[in-house]
Amino acid sequence: MIPHARPSIAEEDVERVAAVVRSGQLAQGPEVAALERELAARLRVEAAAVVASGSAALELALRALDVGGGHEVLIPTYVCDALHHAVVRCGAAPVLVDADPATLSLSAKDAEARLTPRTRAVIVPHAFGLAIDLAPFVALGVPVIEDCAQALGAEVDGRPAGGAGALAVCSFYATKLIAAGEGGAVVGPAALVRRVRETRDYDERQTLAPRTNAKLTDMQAALARSQLARLDAFVARRRAIAACYRARLGRAACRLPPDAGRRHVYHRFVVGLERDPAQIEAMLGARGIAARRPVFRPGHRALGLAGYDEAERLWSTALSIPCYPALTDGEVDRVADGLLAALGA
Numbered sequence: 001m002i003p004h005a006r007p008s009i010a011e012e013d014v015e016r017v018a019a020v021v022r023s024g025q026l027a028q029g030p031e032v033a034a035l036e037r038e039l040a041a042r043l044r045v046e047a048a049a050v051v052a053s054g055s056a057a058l059e060l061a062l063r064a065l066d067v068g069g070g071h072e073v074l075i076p077t078y079v080c081d082a083l084h085h086a087v088v089r090c091g092a093a094p095v096l097v098d099a100d101p102a103t104l105s106l107s108a109k110d111a112e113a114r115l116t117p118r119t120r121a122v123i124v125p126h127a128f129g130l131a132i133d134l135a136p137f138v139a140l141g142v143p144v145i146e147d148c149a150q151a152l153g154a155e156v157d158g159r160p161a162g163g164a165g166a167l168a169v170c171s172f173y174a175t176k177l178i179a180a181g182e183g184g185a186v187v188g189p190a191a192l193v194r195r196v197r198e199t200r201d202y203d204e205r206q207t208l209a210p211r212t213n214a215k216l217t218d219m220q221a222a223l224a225r226s227q228l229a230r231l232d233a234f235v236a237r238r239r240a241i242a243a244c245y246r247a248r249l250g251r252a253a254c255r256l257p258p259d260a261g262r263r264h265v266y267h268r269f270v271v272g273l274e275r276d277p278a279q280i281e282a283m284l285g286a287r288g289i290a291a292r293r294p295v296f297r298p299g300h301r302a303l304g305l306a307g308y309d310e311a312e313r314l315w316s317t318a319l320s321i322p323c324y325p326a327l328t329d330g331e332v333d334r335v336a337d338g339l340l341a342a343l344g345a
């Protein structure tokens with residue numbers, strides 16, 4: 001079976017983690033501090049606070065921006081549920097925004113239509129690895145949290161994605177651009193990042209202001225650092241695989257992701273189909289290839305809300321095929337052959 005995602009783990013990753021385990025310094029310590037410095041330098045931001053997951057990063061970023069009870073936060077409906085949960089954990093209300101079919105993120109126009117006096121922030125994912133222009137979202141007049149969970153390494157006009165909003169979040173989940181099993185980060189201006197550091201830990205503080213334990217271990221940070229050192233190679237391989245799919249699938253009955261140069265890191269290679277993705281997924285599965293809907297289920301479906309036509313269309317046509325550095329050239333060919341056969345069937 002060719003899995004839908006698989007991390008690229010090298011012997012150097014194993015050695016770096018083993019060294020931390022042998023040292024006995026397992027919990028948050030010097031590896032986390034070094035990862036924070038390296039991530040901030042890589043993303044060209046003032047500071048980074050490393051936390052336990054992308055979900056924790058979203059929650060702590062919202063809290064650092066003083067989002068809480070009585071506030072609304074604009075989020076896409078066509079995205080994983082992590083955003084919804086993070087907003088709710090802060091005591092705020094998520095307001096779902098329809099999709100932009102060009103970017104697969106949220107529509108700036110629909111976001112504007114859903115603004116109210118209670119809107120306190122907007123979360124903008126660079127969906128599936130495509131870094132988008134933040135200007136139309138900044139123009140909404142509320143703080144923008146850039147969600148870079150799927151877009152580490154992408155660039156917009158020569159600058160790394162993640163530096164254009166009020167704050168940005170990353171994820172180091174096992175399938176992401178760099179994998180630490182779990183993990184995440186909030187990056188941005190030092191004063192806000194300090195607030196995230198304050199709330200990710202509860203121990204030995206004078207006050208009982210809301211805090212949690214959202215720390216990353218030094219074992220995970222060592223793995224994340226080792227992976228971050230290879231991010232450029234990972235992204236180059238993802239782009240090479242995308243170029244191969246583009247060449248093989250150019251004439252097939254499907255829509256390909258935009259050829260967006262350095263903006264796209266192809267966390268997912270999402271194709272638009274003219275038929276039910278479940279059918280193609282099953283046909284690929286029969287050939288030993290795991291494809292997936294890129295979003296399990298849009299938020300509005302879980303909430304029984306109408307008025308999300310673009311997200312509905314995406315959900316009923318989009319399919320993500322395997323695209324990650326650990327794929328061999330032979331596996332890339334097998335996936336392309338399989339999709340061509342399924343589409344021709």
Ligand SMILES: Cc1ncc(COP(=O)(O)O)c(C=O)c1O
Pocket residue numbers: 053054055056079080082083125147149150171172173182183184
């Ligand atoms: C766009 C986006 N944001 C946030 C998250 C949450 O990250 P984590 O799984 O590390 O909590 C994910 C995870 O899939 C994601 O895709």
